[in-house]
Amino acid sequence: MKSRYLIAMLYAEHLSLFEEPGELLDALDEIDHTSDPYKTVYEQTMRRITSDNNPKNKRNLALTILCYSFLAKRPLRVDELSHALAIKAGSTSFDKNRILDVSEAITRSCAGLVVLDKTNNTVKMFHKTLYDYLVEYHTKWFPDGEKSFGMTCVGYLSLDDFADGPCPEVDPSSLSSESLDDFADGSCSEVDSSSLSSKSLDDFADGPYLKVDPGRNGEFKTIDRYGVWSKVQAQDKSTLLRKRFVQYPFYEYAAQHWHEHIRGSDSETTDVVLRFLADGKKVSASRQAFDCTTSIETTGIQVAARFSLERSLVHCLQHHRLPLHYVNARDQYGRTILSYAAEMNSMEAVRLLVDAGADPNMESEAREFEGFTPLLHAAHRGHEDTVTVLLDSGADVNSKDRLAQNALAHASHSKSQAVARILLERGCDPDSEDHLQRNTLLLAAKEGCEGIVKLLLQRGAQVNYKNGSGETPLLLAAQGGHVGVAELLLKHGAQVNYKNGSGETPLLLAARCASSEVMALLIAEGAKKTAQVSRAYKEALKHRQRGEAWLSRRLQRLNSSCSSSRSMPDTIAN
Numbered sequence: 001m002k003s004r005y006l007i008a009m010l011y012a013e014h015l016s017l018f019e020e021p022g023e024l025l026d027a028l029d030e031i032d033h034t035s036d037p038y039k040t041v042y043e044q045t046m047r048r049i050t051s052d053n054n055p056k057n058k059r060n061l062a063l064t065i066l067c068y069s070f071l072a073k074r075p076l077r078v079d080e081l082s083h084a085l086a087i088k089a090g091s092t093s094f095d096k097n098r099i100l101d102v103s104e105a106i107t108r109s110c111a112g113l114v115v116l117d118k119t120n121n122t123v124k125m126f127h128k129t130l131y132d133y134l135v136e137y138h139t140k141w142f143p144d145g146e147k148s149f150g151m152t153c154v155g156y157l158s159l160d161d162f163a164d165g166p167c168p169e170v171d172p173s174s175l176s177s178e179s180l181d182d183f184a185d186g187s188c189s190e191v192d193s194s195s196l197s198s199k200s201l202d203d204f205a206d207g208p209y210l211k212v213d214p215g216r217n218g219e220f221k222t223i224d225r226y227g228v229w230s231k232v233q234a235q236d237k238s239t240l241l242r243k244r245f246v247q248y249p250f251y252e253y254a255a256q257h258w259h260e261h262i263r264g265s266d267s268e269t270t271d272v273v274l275r276f277l278a279d280g281k282k283v284s285a286s287r288q289a290f291d292c293t294t295s296i297e298t299t300g301i302q303v304a305a306r307f308s309l310e311r312s313l314v315h316c317l318q319h320h321r322l323p324l325h326y327v328n329a330r331d332q333y334g335r336t337i338l339s340y341a342a343e344m345n346s347m348e349a350v351r352l353l354v355d356a357g358a359d360p361n362m363e364s365e366a367r368e369f370e371g372f373t374p375l376l377h378a379a380h381r382g383h384e385d386t387v388t389v390l391l392d393s394g395a396d397v398n399s400k401d402r403l404a405q406n407a408l409a410h411a412s413h414s415k416s417q418a419v420a421r422i423l424l425e426r427g428c429d430p431d432s433e434d435h436l437q438r439n440t441l442l443l444a445a446k447e448g449c450e451g452i453v454k455l456l457l458q459r460g461a462q463v464n465y466k467n468g469s470g471e472t473p474l475l476l477a478a479q480g481g482h483v484g485v486a487e488l489l490l491k492h493g494a495q496v497n498y499k500n501g502s503g504e505t506p507l508l509l510a511a512r513c514a515s516s517e518v519m520a521l522l523i524a525e526g527a528k529k530t531a532q533v534s535r536a537y538k539e540a541l542k543h544r545q546r547g548e549a550w551l552s553r554r555l556q557r558l559n560s561s562c563s564s565s566r567s568m569p570d571t572i573a574n
Helices: 003-015 021-033 037-049 056-071 078-086 102-109 128-141 145-157 177-183 198-204 231-235 240-247 251-262 271-278 280-291 300-306 310-319 337-343 347-355 374-381 384-392 407-414 417-425 440-447 450-458 473-480 483-491 506-512 516-524 531-567
Strands: 114-117 122-125 210-212 221-223 228-230
Touching: 037 056, 037 128, 056 078, 056 102, 056 114, 056 122, 056 128, 056 145, 078 102, 078 122, 078 145, 102 114, 122 128, 145 251, 145 271, 145 280, 240 251, 240 280, 251 280, 271 280, 271 300, 271 310, 280 300, 300 310, 300 337, 310 337, 310 347, 337 347, 337 374, 347 384, 374 384, 374 407, 374 417, 384 417, 407 417, 407 440, 417 450, 440 450, 440 473, 440 483, 450 483, 473 483, 473 506, 473 516, 483 516, 506 516, 506 531
Parallel strands: none
Antiparallel strands: 114 122, 210 221, 221 228
């Protein structure tokens, strides 16, 4: 049945329930006068699907298909959904006889609400209005939907088919006896060391990553200290990992999204999840599918920490005694379990890890967090309670990352006055400079952190501090349009007509961002208004007006598209 007729058919199905003329007229009148006729039809269609007149197995199948299709983080392919529906709760064996013909099941059970998109072989809501309806009412029809889908994902990852762990990058069965002789001399490195010049070795100086292009078949590998991301592994259908994806089509989705479906819920500590996390080989196999990495040993506790599954992490720490070397081990991303616990603001996990011997000053080696200690992670996120726990556990209050930014600087990034106050009280250096000679006052002014700026000024911070580029707190506050910060700085004696190395004043920078409030404040404090300032302000206003006009046009087109989508049910919203 073509989707253009489905709304009409749903109306007809709904009206067919009324046998008496009076009831039929009332139903027509209800549809005609309701503010949302789609809701009325979808409500009635869902009631028909879940009616006791429907066989129980048919009802459950329809709700499960609707639930998975709606909650999936991306459209599910037909083969993915068929394998997801075949999972039996509590079983670690996969019975292929349970695989359904999804196309037939959808036609037979879902009353036309779910359709197959033949262009990409995926399952989808038949119309955008159905998706909008379920956004608001999905908990009414499948209240435990996220848990159910999450358990299905974990159940699939827990199958005994994956008990041997990650796939090797090369299929041993594809190697001839002659090719195996090539390994007779022992192990080899990823790159022939004799081919590396001193200059190429310098590529390692900036961090843990090296991109290697051997110029063969266009393949490359990115090597870090903990694992290898392989383009071949991710795309080459001849690899065992890709073969696993083909043989077990739901595996890739389950590995990439299971944690999103259970995070923050009681599902984190169900037996299914805890058994999976306790099986190192199955966990490592799922991580390989998540990252398309080569075979790397991963533990359940590391995965729980990485995916911010706080309840799972705390439960595992409470029930498993960890050796010291394990507690301080870095994962494939160069981070410790304690760094993740601090980032997710899990005070209980932090305490358990510290009690087990975790080093509160161990630095991360991940490129984006290089040099971060657990304290810096917590400060960067604005987690005041975790900051306190870490400091009480011996964390260095003046630790710095690779950019030489301390915890106060990271508190400025998170705009957390509470964290900044704790750090100052514990002796964190407010005058510490990073590699760009920016102190905390400069960073706080740039971020518009009025509370932190006030704290720093009360403690005697230099209001007219300038770095090597000639930036001052007032310049950066004016540039960002932060009127509250600018007012504080001026009250403490900031130089209103100061010029940086490029001859820019606070008033000129405020004009360039069209901040009339900051401009008025600066002029009231004696800032000199010049022709350059006037030109800059006019240009900024024109630029803002053009941007607002473009945004208005885009919004009008979107609204028009949405209205068309709702008024023309013959069009399937993409």
